[in-house]
Amino acid sequence: MYIKGMHGSQTIGIIGGGQLGRMLTLAALPLGFKVIVVDPGEDSPAAQVGAKQIVADLYDRTALKQLAEKSDWLTIEIEHLDADILDELVALGKPVNPAPSTIRLIQDKYLQKKFFEEAGIPVAPFVEIPDERAANDALKAFEGKMLIKTRHGAYDGRGNMVVEDAAQIKKAFKLFAGKQLYAEKLIPFSKELAVMVARTVDGDVAAYPVVETIHERNICVEVLAPAPISKTQTTEATNVALQAVSMLHGAGMFGVELFLTKEGDILINEIAPRVHNSGHHTIEANHTSQFEQHVRAITGLPLGDTTLSVPAAVMINILGERNDMTKIKGLDKALANPRTSVHLYGKSPTKVDRKMGHITATGKTVKEARARARKARKQLSI
Template identity: 50%
Template sequence: MEQRLTPQEAEIVASTRIGIIGGGQLGLMTSEAARAMGYAAVTVLDPTPHSPASVVARQIVGSLRDPAALHQLAQQADILTYEIEHINTEALRALQEEGQKIHPSPEVLAIIQNKYQQKEFLAQHDIPVAPYMPISSPADIEQAVEKWGYPLVLKARKDAYDGRGNARINQHEEIAAALEKLGDRELYVEQCIDLDKEIGLMIARNERGDTATHPVVEMIHERDICQIVLAPAPISGPLQAEAQDMARQAIDHLHGVGIFGVELFLDKQGKLWLNEIAPRPHNLGHYTIEACYTSQFAQHLRAITNLPLGPTQMRYPAAVMINILGTRNGPADPYWLDEYDSEHTFVHLYGKSETRIDRKMGHITAVGDDLVSVYEQAKEARAALSI
């Protein structure tokens, strides 16, 4: 379903080896796109033997932070990229100094890895972010309360995702528990936005500085995990354009190369705030595999190999993605309880052998003419699957 390559593009692709740090579901779907496009080879580095991506790519078994394993991956790749940001930036810098091409660059990764530093970078470039301040003691939280009142969100600066590393504070009595939850990590605190919707988009940029944005989507979270994505987001055209422009400014300032997931808050007054950036394919872009002319994974590969970026328009008026999250702990045993509309509903299982509560085991994308009916279609398919 992806856009066809021109003969010149196909020649570049056929001579380029891709190395991916991480072999989970994002590595899997990037590898699938690379294989479909005809890249010379794809190798992934992952600590888990028989990782999801190993079905379609070579795998090196090793730590994502191990300089020796990263060097081994680099020897088998012309370009390195990654599916997770919690990796060894210093080792990547050393490889880059040796001449290895890495996208997005270690410099971009270092800014994004530290969420406080990311906020500072965005604020310095006049991109609206929720008010924030550094925290080194309970007294600093009290100062934030005096400034903004409740509620607040205490956040870890590093190694935080899917809500792990966040603690909401609604009243004074919850401060101690929030600090205990996040331990001795480096922290900052953020004012809670009076939220209407959480929205986001995928944006790609190649080495020439060309950018392309996928449609703006609405993300519905439960337990701080993105559960559902509605495409396009049910917001006005001007707001969609403003979100895309804000994302474009941020990625241009970063000089980022690759695809980026940009999450934003829309408050009840209609103002947009940039929440955070992921320097890789993202859950919010999974719907693009079936619903857009160029998937986020193919676009990422185009960007890091400096090809022209593909068209991002949707093939259907509406699409809904639902994450398939584990509902128990134990061996994965996927089976269907009922039939579903396989013509308009697409099921992706990631091949993980163990299921855990809230572990991402796969996703379902439904496409059609309107969000209401497509949403019901996706929910019916999810209800029909046990995993």
């Protein structure tokens, strides 16, 4: 049983043992926690850094019950799960954070959008499209440019398609056959932003400084901290993110993805109920990393300082360049750059655009940090 301030041998159970589970493990161990993960791949990224692992599918009820038996607190590194099983774990008396109800809401992008819209949080216009005809109607309503998105299971833009005419709609319905879809107006944003928000078991929230996220091929490639935006926009983005996360249940980190429109308005794209790619720089750049903060939040410890401890930081993802066994070259060169850190996730094989690691560089300005991070990225190959 957990005694406040007396922990040391308690165990955190994480559903998923990928790079997020790995960085959570690396944050939990120095606080004296043990970590166990469920992950289908032998020797998962989390297991490689000291987490125990149950090798099983994330939807395996028996394995998740085993995980619960061995853990004092349960959490997740991915939202594509069976929320009903998580409810069963709560019924067994194990705290699951964030709450299964939050995971259920967020894993259906359409329901998530509807929830926020009804709560008065600004989101891009969207509509359900049960068939092609509804999609063609939506395209008219959305002035000829929209995204068709799968409601469930999407990541790194793999469930999205931009459509501008009836032929492309037909193509999207073929590509996403058998999946529930919805349509969203294409927002010609001026920037994409993100705010990491921590939420305690008591529902108190704390925001990290707003960052700019830069995407290519729908994948996050760079994160700039702090976001080069005005004070008003910073306040607005922070307030929208805090307001949205306040409406959810359960503790932990939440990654709030935002659009800054050409008119200067802030819209929510979506929320991830977990540590997030747009918070990786916090390991080097903030007083408390998002990973330590998540551990603190779910175990009932006080939240740490969310502010930047350096003037600026830039994170660049190391995306796989080919489909092959993982071979890293140039680590020596990349690490010769000042104030530059390389994180590798221990994944093999390398696949094109697979997230294999990331680089964070800090500096006096975003420009300086970005030049360092980009130089190091060019010196590495994977």
